[in-house]
Amino acid sequence: MKKIMKPLMAGWLALSLAGCGTNTQTPAATTTPSSEPAVETDVLVIGAGGAGLAAAAGAAENGAQVLVLEAGSFTGGATRISGGHMAMLNEEMNAAMDRNDDQLDVYLTYTPEEFGEWGEALTTLQEQIHQYQASAEAGRFDSVEMMLVDHYLAGRGKDLAGVEATQDYTLVKTALDANWDIFEWLVSGGMEIKDTYYKSMAGAMHANTPVDGGAGLINALQKLAEDAGAQIVFETRATELIEEDGRITGVKATNKDGSEVLYKAKSGVILATGGFASNGELCAKVQRVGTGLCAENGSTNPATNIGDGILMAEAVGAQTRDMQFLTTVIEGYHGSSSIAQAGTVTANKQLTVNADAKRYGDETQASLTKLTNNQPKGVGFYIGDQTMIDQMNEAKEGFVEDMQDRGFMFVADTLEEAATMAGLDPQALRATVDQYNSYVEAGEDPDFGRKEFNGKVETAPFVISKLEMHYHLTFGGLVIDTDAHVLDEAGQPISGLYAAGDVTSGYEGAAHQSGDCLSVVVYYGKTAGVNAALGK
Structure with a gap:
């Protein structure tokens, strides 16, 4: 991986803390036709993850000849090792469940003014709830x-x-409005759904979970793509976009044996290369992480997710945003067979302390991830009680016991005993928790300005979860419109260039909500494929 990352990183200079874009110096795209023989196709897709396979299927189903270049040796990318949860409005499942009146009152406490352009959805939702x-x-x-x-x-x-962080209302709404059409399309590819909801600890209960999780979703997308005639070329990494007369017409790529091949696309190139969570150096750079501990710890993502699609697009003038927004997961998830439960602990957002048993930020803010990386010994600790234990086990049966066995959670009848087990000073932690509880009671946090609280930490047993961070998801990237066109710095489409999935930005904001993410990824993947095939 280092042989790939070093030349890519050479162009990255200082990055804006505000995340308005990346200030980079990259090799210019090839702007003159090459005399070398090229492999020609109608639509060229870069990346065979969830977005890439959806793009390939969408293009091939609309009559295009499609080639997919995959840098790795298997399909699926980060989607394959995810839980595969899809946010879908499943009326049949809803009708079979009990009423949920008690879960709806909280939505009536918000005002549209708090939501900006998203207030339109809140107003409609409140009317629906009253009815x-x-x-x-x-x-x-x-x-x-x-x-x-x-x-x-x-x-x-x-x-x-x-x-x-950017939350593009139109981008997300367009995708979620089409959620059932996407669901039926995936089912036509053989995806089977479990008859249970995936309950997100962020509060959502919209998701339908495929049998075999992310692998089940990928298998359906790959079948749709290949049945329609798309072909996948493995262990072939695109390295540079080809631009001719102001239009993207193909890529240069390197095969497994190191030879360079030109791929030309008559109708369009679709970037679906994923995020950059496996590029620790870049993650640390965009966050301004001084210790670089996450870079050393590694990532939950495939090694191929290093941000090269973003870099290639920037070389032809593409706009980026929100590069500094990313998330990490705790050590106990690293190397697991699935990242479906990633965020289970952090979604609870109760009380967080460092190795000195001191709070160091507003636990509800995305910036806490960055702050954790710079704490003493590079670790943080979530502190909770019976409520937190119940929520974690509800999200995933046996979760707490599993994490205890791995040595990343400590449960005891007293806070002081749990602190000792976790290597924290019992008296210092008691003082911090008592102070935090007083803030909960008062409804304000004079230290860090936290405004939302989940209740006091006071009911035995108590749980402490060690946070040793690994990069998990990146939310920044290319800017696209609702037709999946990649936009330049002036907000105009770059001719012949499309993108979908984690190489793009604007749909997650500062944090990940399981279910919605994959629904948006698949929708814009298919949209990119259809539009490229039809020349839209």
């Missing part, structure tokens, strides 16, 4: 507007400079 609560309608309430409001609430956050 539902006034009716005798059986079944569980759900709606696209509820998905949108949950998505906004989960993704709100600022960086260390106080800059809000």
Whole structure:
């Protein structure tokens, strides 16, 4: 991996803390036709993860000849090792469930003014809830507007400079409005759904989980793509976009044996290379992480997710944003067979301390990830009680016991005993928790300005979860429109260039909400493929 990363990193200079873009010096794209023989196709897809396979299927189903270049030796990317949860408005499942009136009142406490352009969804949702609560309608309430409001609430956050992460309402709404069409398309590819909801600890209960998780989703997408005639070339990494007369017409790529091959696309090139969580140097750079501990610890992502799609697009003038927003997961997830439960602990957002048993930030803000990396010994600790234990085990049965066995959670009848087990000073932790509880009671946090609280930490047993960070998801990247065109710095489409998935930005904000992410990824993957095939 180092042989690949070093030349890519050579171009990265100082990055804006505000995340408005990356200030880079990269090799210019090839702008003159090469005399070398090229492999020609209609649509060229770079990356065979969830977005790439959806793009390949969408293009091939619309009559295009499609080639997919995959840098790794297998399909799926980060999607394959995810839980595969898809946020879908499943009316059949909702009708079979009990009413959920008690879960809806919280949505009535918000005002549209708090939500900016997302206030449109909140207003509609509140009207829907009033109608539902006034009716005798059986079944569980759900709606696209509820998905949108949950998505906004989960993704709100600022960086260390106080800059809000981008949440593009139109981009997300367009995808979620089409959620059932995407679901039926995936089922036509053989995807089977479990008859249970995936309950997110962020509050959402919209997701449908494929049998075999992310692998089940990928298998369906690959079948759709290959049945329609798309071909996949493995262990071939695109290194440079080819630009001719102001249009992207192909890529230079390196094969497994190191030889360079030109691939030309008559209709369009689609970037679906994923995020950059496996590029520790870049992650540390965009965050301004001084210790680089996450870079040393590694990533949950495939080794191929190093941000090369972003870099190639920047070389032809593509706009980027929110590069500083990313998330990490705790050590106990690293190397596991699935990252489906990533964020289970952090979604709880109770009380966080460092190795000195001191709080170091507002636990509800995305910037806490960055702050954790710079704490003494590079670790943090989540502190909770019976409520936190119940929520974690509800999200994943046996989760707490599993993490205890791995040595990353410590449970005891007293806070002091749990502190001793975790290597924290019992008296110092008791003082910090007592102070935090007083803030909860007062409803304000004079230390870090936290505004939302989940309750006091006071009911035995107590749990402490060690946070040793690994890069997990990156939320910044290329800017696209609702047709999946890559936009330049002026906000105009770059002719012949499309993108989808984690190489893009604007749909997650500052934090990840399981379910919505993959729905958006698959939608824009398919959209990119269809539009490239049809020349739109």
